[in-house]
Amino acid sequence: MTYHTPVLIKEVVNQLQPRRGGLYVDCTVGGAGHAREVLRACGPEGQLVGLDWDEEAIAASRERLVEFGARVQLVRANYVELEKVLMSLRVTAVDGVVFDLGVSSRQFDEPGRGFSFQREGPLDMRMSRQPRESHGERGATAQDILRTAGLDELARIFRVYGEERRARAIAREIVAEREHTPLETTTQLARLVESVLGPKHGGIHPATRVFQALRIAVNDELGNLKRGLETATQFLKSDGRIAVISFHSLEDRIVKRFFVEKSTGCTCPTDLPACACGRKETLRIVTRKPITAGEVEVRNNPRARSAKLRVAEKL
Numbered sequence: 001m002t003y004h005t006p007v008l009i010k011e012v013v014n015q016l017q018p019r020r021g022g023l024y025v026d027c028t029v030g031g032a033g034h035a036r037e038v039l040r041a042c043g044p045e046g047q048l049v050g051l052d053w054d055e056e057a058i059a060a061s062r063e064r065l066v067e068f069g070a071r072v073q074l075v076r077a078n079y080v081e082l083e084k085v086l087m088s089l090r091v092t093a094v095d096g097v098v099f100d101l102g103v104s105s106r107q108f109d110e111p112g113r114g115f116s117f118q119r120e121g122p123l124d125m126r127m128s129r130q131p132r133e134s135h136g137e138r139g140a141t142a143q144d145i146l147r148t149a150g151l152d153e154l155a156r157i158f159r160v161y162g163e164e165r166r167a168r169a170i171a172r173e174i175v176a177e178r179e180h181t182p183l184e185t186t187t188q189l190a191r192l193v194e195s196v197l198g199p200k201h202g203g204i205h206p207a208t209r210v211f212q213a214l215r216i217a218v219n220d221e222l223g224n225l226k227r228g229l230e231t232a233t234q235f236l237k238s239d240g241r242i243a244v245i246s247f248h249s250l251e252d253r254i255v256k257r258f259f260v261e262k263s264t265g266c267t268c269p270t271d272l273p274a275c276a277c278g279r280k281e282t283l284r285i286v287t288r289k290p291i292t293a294g295e296v297e298v299r300n301n302p303r304a305r306s307a308k309l310r311v312a313e314k315l
């Protein structure tokens, strides 16, 4: 079974412009699709550090990248710990960084992970299955959140992370239901959401946004992204590029804003004799508009439909 079909792979390599002998970081190495192409492009001496929060992804990548030997270092870690990881490898600067956000097809398709409403499984949704204390700030599974969060908190999660218009109605139903029946499985939750929103319309399952929201909350995905982008940029060499693939508007907005903020210099009024704000641009935006997948790729891999690639270069 394919672990994961990487999206926008040619575009990522074209944009990253790997240099022979360069050192690259893949912050979300997954099934190593992008990592392999980057390694090929920076060969025969170039190196890659691959991180993934999920131990299974690291194991899969280790097998898939075996041909590259010592040119690859794989580390199981949340990419918010990038600085610690790079320091431990004595790396002080890198030539390029890739983020391919979200979950892999393997994670999504495995019922035991709880990411999909189409497969019966526990409401887990943690990216890593390490003991809870090492997982994120909350260390909670989706089931923990559904069991303990109050009405307002649940509604906030569905509204903010799922952009779900009926967030409060769904939260109310969850709070009422859990009084007598514990919410334990993905299909149970999917049915509950469907009972509030009605059946599927417009090709999107009614539970899609609630599942997305819970996944984001469980893994603090948006917080991680903001911190990860910041650290990755700090480690980039001058002319080095950062390439980020996002899959929904909340992520894309964060990437876009981050690039705009980092590519904006002094904002002092022009009549001030000297700069008082101290802002300096550190990035140049390479992709004014995000790069998206072509028709053929979307036909072959429907997951590519929502992918957006944004790239910036360190000044």
Ligand SMILES: C[S@@+](CC[C@H](N)C(=O)[O-])C[C@H]1O[C@@H](n2cnc3c(N)ncnc32)[C@H](O)[C@@H]1O
Binding pocket: 004, 005, 006, 007, 027, 028, 029, 030, 031, 032, 033, 034, 035, 051, 052, 053, 054, 057, 077, 078, 079, 080, 100, 101, 102, 103, 104, 105, 127, 224
């Ligand atoms: C879309 S997949 C990456 C696929 C990969 N580019 C490939 O070609 O196979 C996203 C990966 O990011 C990992 N991930 C998500 N959040 C992470 C985080 N905060 N730190 C490290 N890895 C993370 C997931 O475990 C998953 O394996």
